[in-house]
Amino acid sequence: MILTVTLNPAVDKTYTTGSLILGQVNRLETTQNIAGGKGVNVAKILRQCGYPVTTCGLLGGYTGLFIEDYMNSIGADCRFTRVAGETRSNINVLAKDGYVTELLEPGPEVSDEELEIFVKGYEEAITRCELIVLSGSIARGIRSDIYKRLIKLANDNQKICILDTSAEALRCGIEAHPYMIKPNQKELEYLVGHKLTDIEDVADAAGKLCEEGIAKVVVSMGSKGLLSVSREGALWAKAPSVKAVNTVGCGDSVVASYAMSMLEGEDDFSSLKRAAATAASSASTFQSGEISLRLSKELLDKVQIEKRK
Ligand SMILES: Nc1ncnc2c1ncn2[C@@H]1O[C@H](COP(=O)(O)OP(=O)(O)O)[C@@H](O)[C@H]1O
Ligand SMILES: O=P(O)(O)OC[C@H]1O[C@](O)(COP(=O)(O)O)[C@@H](O)[C@@H]1O
The missing domain is CATH 3.40.1190.20 (Ribokinase)
Known part of the structure; x- marks a missing residue:
């Protein structure tokens, strides 16, 4: 539960x-x-x-x-x-x-x-x-x-x-x-007290939080996708391209996806992939806090993940 x-x-x-x-x-x-x-x-x-x-x-x-x-x-x-x-x-x-x-x-x-x-x-x-x-x-x-x-x-x-x-x-x-936090880029900037200009900056700031005792920092970056940072390193999921209808609730869909992945024991790579697909599906749905289950499944294979560190 x-x-x-x-x-x-x-x-x-x-x-x-x-x-x-x-x-x-x-x-x-x-x-x-x-x-x-x-x-x-x-x-x-x-x-x-x-x-x-x-x-x-x-x-x-x-x-x-x-x-x-x-x-x-x-x-x-x-x-x-x-x-x-x-x-x-x-x-x-x-x-x-x-x-x-x-x-x-x-x-x-x-x-x-x-x-x-x-x-x-x-x-x-x-x-x-x-x-x-x-x-x-x-x-x-x-x-x-x-x-x-x-x-x-x-x-x-x-x-x-x-x-x-x-x-x-x-x-x-x-x-x-x-265990995990999901700041968006602005929230992470608030924590570190300065602007973060590129993915490297974001990964460094998230990495420092991991050193302070947070196991997983997942930073949401709107249409730029998601960055998952843990002591093992950083993975960047590019957001799959969809026709965005309502992006309100996309961050919440990332959190929901991670909660499911954690209960299912998925690794960092699979959890991130699932979260990026779920969030893009949420963006393409009019109702905030709702996804298309069919689209999330279809997008799963389209998510590209890049190792950053
Ligand atoms: N236009 C979009 N197309 C595809 N995915 C999107 C789009 N906008 C947001 N997302 C996905 O939703 C995630 C969360 O959105 P974001 O706006 O960063 O969160 P929050 O609402 O918490 O600020 C993004 O990291 C991305 O994976
Ligand atoms: O609790 P906060 O930060 O004031 O935000 C509330 C708003 O965030 C939402 O939960 C959407 O959040 P996300 O877009 O970050 O996923 C809305 O339903 C709600 O109106």
């Missing part, structure tokens, strides 16, 4: 338009509300692939109910903690000119009491799971060392953790040595 944690889920209000112009009236063509947030998306993909999944985190208000209903409908074991504030709605604008614009709300204020109720449930849930995925930003009121605390609890129970977050929550979280 895989447990996904989403401390700041979101309804992804997904709009399509010709192009989005700042400072002007923009009339949108279509709109769809999609249950989202990083751990929610990971759980959605795992369910699509037939994996049992427990999903927990913080949900509040009507938007929270919308997400919980959806997760129940796909057969996820929902263990969310209710909070008084309303779960956020994020805006994703998919424009025909190719630009994807995301407007992300900060999320509700969460009290210490609410968080402690969540942590109690989490401590119970980790005992029944083999792998824990902790994903996304944290809602207001939650200290940035929350992932460090949650990963320590998992480590104490000999459970493997994947962490996919940003900013200070990421910086503090890695102090607890999760």
Whole structure:
């Protein structure tokens, strides 16, 4: 069983338009509300692939109910903690000119009491799971060392953790040595404190994190693909070429793919190949946090992997 944690889920209000112009009236063509947030998306993909999944985190208000209903409908074991504030709605604008614009709300204020109720449930849930995925930003009121605390609890129970977050929550979280992290290039730049200009730079920065005790650092680089770095070296998967429809949730599909590979005992090479195929399949699907199973399979043989170090 895989447990996904989403401390700041979101309804992804997904709009399509010709192009989005700042400072002007923009009339949108279509709109769809999609249950989202990083751990929610990971759980959605795992369910699509037939994996049992427990999903927990913080949900509040009507938007929270919308997400919980959806997760129940796909057969996820929902263990969310209710909070008084309303779960956020994020805006994703998919424009025909190719630009994807995301407007992300900060999320509700969460009290210490609410968080402690969540942590109690989490401590119970980790005992029944083999792998824990902790994903996304944290809602207001939650200290940035929350992932460090949650990963320590998992480590104490000999459970493997994947962490996919940003900013200070990421910086503090890695102090607890999760097994794997999946920063995108910007998140890695935040950690190292400077711009990374090429693949070598990215591989060096990821390599330093491995030396600090993270077994696997998988850096997502949009249409440039994925770089997997461990003490054994660095492998670069070029992103297979697809017609991108919605790239929101691609990072989450990488995490979901790695979670499955870990449970199946796949090696670095096969895991990376699968993740690049899954993520490209996610990019070509309108619904964020969804893939075409057929396309993922087809793309698997098309992923090119290059050894970098
Ligand atoms: N246009 C695309 N075509 C093919 N694959 C893509 C495309 N955009 C993203 N991907 C795949 O999805 C992965 C995650 O996307 P990325 O945007 O880097 O993550 P995040 O959403 O976490 O920032 C990429 O590393 C790549 O493998
Ligand atoms: O938790 P954050 O970092 O605020 O991001 C939330 C957003 O990220 C998503 O999970 C998509 O993430 P990725 O594009 O990184 O896979 C959306 O569903 C959600 O709106």
